[in-house]
Each structure stands twice: as C-alpha cells, then as structure tokens.
Amino acid sequence: MPRILIVECMQEISSFNPLLSGYDHFSVQRGEELYRQASLNSAVGGALAVFRTAPGVTTVPAYSARAGSAGLLSATGWQRLSDEFVVAVHDNLENIDGIYVSLHGAMGAEGELDPEGFLLTEIRRLTGPQMPIVISLDLHGILTDRMLRQIDGLTIYHTYPHVDFADTGARAARLLLRLMTQPTDVAIARVVIPALVRGDELITKSGCYGDLIRDCQRIERDGTALAAGIMIGNPFTDVPELCSQVIVMTEGDAARARQAAVRLAEEFWPQRFRMQGKLISIERAIAQARTMAGPVLFTDAADATSSGASGDSNAILQGLRAGGYDKLVLAQIVDPRSAAAAHAAGVGATIEVTLGGCHDPGRFTPMPVRARVRLLSDGQARLETMRAALDAGRTAVLTYDTVTVVVLSRSVSLFDRAMYYAVGLNPRDFDLIVVKSPHTEYHMYDEWVEKNFNIDVPGATSANIRMLGHTICARPMYPLDEGVGFTPVATLYRPAPAATCASGITFTRPPARESP
Numbered sequence: 001m002p003r004i005l006i007v008e009c010m011q012e013i014s015s016f017n018p019l020l021s022g023y024d025h026f027s028v029q030r031g032e033e034l035y036r037q038a039s040l041n042s043a044v045g046g047a048l049a050v051f052r053t054a055p056g057v058t059t060v061p062a063y064s065a066r067a068g069s070a071g072l073l074s075a076t077g078w079q080r081l082s083d084e085f086v087v088a089v090h091d092n093l094e095n096i097d098g099i100y101v102s103l104h105g106a107m108g109a110e111g112e113l114d115p116e117g118f119l120l121t122e123i124r125r126l127t128g129p130q131m132p133i134v135i136s137l138d139l140h141g142i143l144t145d146r147m148l149r150q151i152d153g154l155t156i157y158h159t160y161p162h163v164d165f166a167d168t169g170a171r172a173a174r175l176l177l178r179l180m181t182q183p184t185d186v187a188i189a190r191v192v193i194p195a196l197v198r199g200d201e202l203i204t205k206s207g208c209y210g211d212l213i214r215d216c217q218r219i220e221r222d223g224t225a226l227a228a229g230i231m232i233g234n235p236f237t238d239v240p241e242l243c244s245q246v247i248v249m250t251e252g253d254a255a256r257a258r259q260a261a262v263r264l265a266e267e268f269w270p271q272r273f274r275m276q277g278k279l280i281s282i283e284r285a286i287a288q289a290r291t292m293a294g295p296v297l298f299t300d301a302a303d304a305t306s307s308g309a310s311g312d313s314n315a316i317l318q319g320l321r322a323g324g325y326d327k328l329v330l331a332q333i334v335d336p337r338s339a340a341a342a343h344a345a346g347v348g349a350t351i352e353v354t355l356g357g358c359h360d361p362g363r364f365t366p367m368p369v370r371a372r373v374r375l376l377s378d379g380q381a382r383l384e385t386m387r388a389a390l391d392a393g394r395t396a397v398l399t400y401d402t403v404t405v406v407v408l409s410r411s412v413s414l415f416d417r418a419m420y421y422a423v424g425l426n427p428r429d430f431d432l433i434v435v436k437s438p439h440t441e442y443h444m445y446d447e448w449v450e451k452n453f454n455i456d457v458p459g460a461t462s463a464n465i466r467m468l469g470h471t472i473c474a475r476p477m478y479p480l481d482e483g484v485g486f487t488p489v490a491t492l493y494r495p496a497p498a499a500t501c502a503s504g505i506t507f508t509r510p511p512a513r514e515s516p
C-alpha cells in the first residue's frame with residue numbers, strides 16, 4: 001500500500017523591499033492540519049484530491065509553511081523554518097514510498113539564496129537516491145540546478161493571474177503516482193533564457209506568453225511530455241539563478257524533451273520586448289482620468305504586496321493630491337502606526353496621521369492627512385480566488401478630502417477585492433480605484449472600468465525592471481543590459497527509472513544531469 005509524504009514551503013520575496021520577513025509571516029500546518037487544504041484551491045488541496053481517489057494510497061501529511069509575499073526572510077526566520085521542515089520530513093519517513101513537495105520557488109533568505117534547493121537537498125539526503133520526489137512550482141519561481149538535481153519530476157502553474165493552484169498540485173500528484181507505479185526512464189530538459197519579463201503580455205488568457213503556455217499544455221495532453229512549463233521567475237527576487245526558463249519533462253525520449261524545450265525558448269526570446277511593463281506617468285494618467293466618465297483603475301504594480309513589496313507606497317495618493325483630483329478615490333495602504341492611531345481614537349473621530357513611508361522610507365515620505373475614522377476591523381478576510389485566509393492585523397477605513405483609504409497593519413495579498421469587501425467597501429462605488437497588484441482577474445475590475453492605467457511610480461516591485469538595482473542575478477540579462485544575446489542550450493537531468501522500494505518499487509538514481 002503506497003504511502004506518500006506531503007510537505008510544503010511557500011513564499012515569494014522581493015529583494016528590493018527593505019523590510020525583512022520572519023518566521024511569524026508563515027502560517028504553519030502540521031500533520032493532519034494539512035487536510036484543511038483539501039477544500040481549497042491550493043496545490044496541496046489539488047494533490048490531496050488525487051491521492052484520495054487513488055486505490056490503496058495512504059497520505060502522510062507532515063508540514064506546510066505558507067507566507068504571503070514579503071521582503072527577504074531573516075536568517076533566524078529561515079533557520080527555524082528550515083529546521084522545522086527538515087525535522088518533519090525526518091520524523092515521518094518510515095515506510096514512505098514517494099514524496100510530494102509543494103513549493104513556490106521564489107524564496108530568498110539571509111545567507112541562503114536558494115532555500116528551496118536547500119530543502120530538497122536535505123530531503124534527498126534523508127531519503128537516499130531511490131525515493132521518488134515530485135514538486136510543484138509557481139511560474140514565478142526560480143528553479144535552480146540544485147533543485148533539479150534532487151527531483152524526479154515537477155509541474156508548474158499554467159495560468160497567470162494564477163487560478164490553477166489545485167490543478168498544478170493534481171498534476172504533480174498524478175505524475176508522482178505514475179513514477180511510483182510505472183517505473184520509467186524520464187528526462188527533464190531545461191533551457192535558461194537570460195530575460196526578465198513583466199506586463200500585460202504575461203496574462204495567459206490574452207497575452208503572447210499564454211500562447212506559449214498553451215503549447216506546453218498541448219504537449220502535456222497529447223503525451224509528448226509528462227510535464228512542461230515556462231517559468232519567468234519573480235524579477236524582484238534577486239538571486240543567482242534568476243531568469244526565465246523552459247522546462248520539458250518526457251518519458252524515455254531525452255531528445256524529444258530537448259527539442260521541445262529549445263523550440264519553446266526560441267519562440268519566447270523574440271517576444272521579450274513585448275513582455276515588458278507599459279507604464280504611464282501619474283500626471284498624464286490623472287489628466288486622462290479627468291476627461292473620462294470612469295470609473296478608472298490606477299494599478300500600482302510597483303507596490304504589489306503579492307509580489308513582495310512593502311505595501312506602504314503613498315506615491316499615487318501623493319500624486320492625486322498634487323494633481324488636485326477631486327472625484328471619489330478608493331485606495332489601500334500598509335501603515336501600522338496610523339491603523340493603531342485610528343483604533344485608539346475610535347469610529348467617528350478625526351485624527352491627524354501620516355500615511356505610508358513607514359517601511360520603505362527611502363522611497364516614500366510619510367504623507368500627513370487629517371482624516372475621519374469610518375470603520376475599524378481586525379483585518380481578517382478571505383481571498384476571493386483561493387479562499388485562503390488573510391490577516392492584515394488592525395485595520396481602519398479613513399476618509400480625507402474625496403479619498404477613502406483602507407489602512408492595514410500588515411502586508412497581505414491585494415490581487416483581488418477581498419480587503420475592500422471585508423470592510424464593507426465596493427470598488428464600484430468609486431471613480432478611481434487604486435490596486436496594489438500588477439493584474440487582477442478580468443471580472444474583478446477590467447470588465448467594468450473605463451481604463452486601467454499602469455502608473456509609473458517607485459516601488460520594490462516596479463515593472464520598470466531596470467530601475468530596481470539588481471546586483472546578484474547572472475548577467476548579461478535583458479532588459480538590465482544592452483545587446484544581450486541568446487543561443488538556446490538544453491541541459492538534461494536524468495532521474496533514473498524506478499524499480500522497488502518499501503512497497504515493492506525500487507528507484508535507482510544515477511548521477512543526475514547530462515551536459516548539453
């Protein structure tokens with residue numbers, strides 16, 4: 001009776017957010033607590049659904065740590081997290097036949113710039129070479145050589161904005177079961193593309209990136225590949241192997257994996273120019289918004305908390321004030337001091353506070369406002385898409401001039417309307433809505449606003465990638481450098497065919513990696 005160990009560790013960081021994150025950013029589940037994800041649109045939820053219906057399979061959930069995006073993880077936070085993760089694997093390994101590891105891929109910690117590579121290396125060290133290990137990844141993750149040397153298979157999100165969390169976990173679960181029950185010789189081809197990309201063309205429903213992803217889905221469906229995907233990395237996670245990359249995993253035929261990966265990389269490369277953010281200055285955007293009936297959206301991708309920014313940017317609020325914009329504005333900002341002041345004063349009070357610039361004072365100057373406290377909350381909400389819990393800490397709705405601003409104590413994902421709805425605000429009641437996310441699902445805003453302006457303001461996750469100041473990732477890299485060339489070369493990783501382990505299956509593993 002095959003027993004499958006399930007572990008998870010997910011965070012995405014921006015190296016350009018000056019505020020470190022810590023262990024307390026993570027929501028940790030141990031043992032059977034992981035089954036709470038069974039009803040969620042999460043990778044573990046999707047995997048559990050497959051394992052539950054697979055005949056004779058027993059799941060052994062061990063550990064899950066999930067954090068919202070934030071700054072680099074502190075050394076002490078990483079030490080505790082990685083210790084807990086590794087101990088949980090160690091303590092649950094008895095009679096295990098296969099391991100599913102749910103990862104994001106864009107972690108970074110003080111002193112460890114490839115945390116996922118470390119965790120997978122530790123798992124492999126504990127299990128030895130014969131244990132089948134399959135991982136799932138966000139397409140914004142940074143899949144490293146060290147990670148690829150430890151694993152037997154992987155699946156990657158195929159949608160952006162992401163809606164296929166559970167589907168990706170389900171594909172990983174099916175892949176793991178297949179590797180465990182039908183021993184096979186697999187090849188994973190990787191083509192590294194020296195490009196960082198951003199912008200609307202990455203929306204898989206409508207953008208050119210989506211055409212390439214649909215090709216990955218096609219070759220998965222028609223059996224050409226066991227798994228295929230194009231990871232674009234998180235351009236804000238400045239780590240040595242940050243890049244875009246094509247991954248194709250095939251059964252048996254390494255040449256087929258190599259060919260498909262090279263072809264997809266060749267098709268991706270000339271489209272890098274299109275896959276860049278198209279931004280407008282705030283002055284021009286305000287001037288245009290004034291002439292429109294509206295409503296309009298001001299996208300603040302530079303302060304996208306879901307990509308790891310600090311959330312305390314007041315650049316758009318400052319711009320609206322300077323520009324004298326006088327229609328109804330709805331915005332969000334992270335500012336624990338002002339949230340605390342509002343809670344101390346109570347609903348109905350008028351307070352003098354500053355908004356923003358509390359975590360990233362190098363980029364943002366605190367903005368003084370005289371505001372009315374309209375509503376107070378504990379900051380609890382649930383994401384619209386994944387239904388995962390959000391905890392923004394003490395939260396206040398303040399109004400000043402024609403602006404309504406939701407002040408959060410903690411950074412949480414703002415890529416949907418959850419934190420507006422949670423405090424009784426409907427974006428449709430306003431003329432101009434600020435969203436701290438590069439994109440949202442179409443129906444949330446784009447379907448009904450007159451225009452979505454991508455505002456060129458500073459921030460730790462600006463789509464103006466050149467302005468961020470990368471110092472660690474490999475160079476040359478488009479668009480950081482001029483005249484970057486590219487010849488696609490596939491590196492092959494060859495986990496070996498399985499044969500018998502605890503439940504009668506063995507997995508032999510020759511040294512991974514074959515030179516191009």
Ligand SMILES: [Zn+2]
Binds near residue numbers: 139140162
């Ligand atoms: Zn992502």
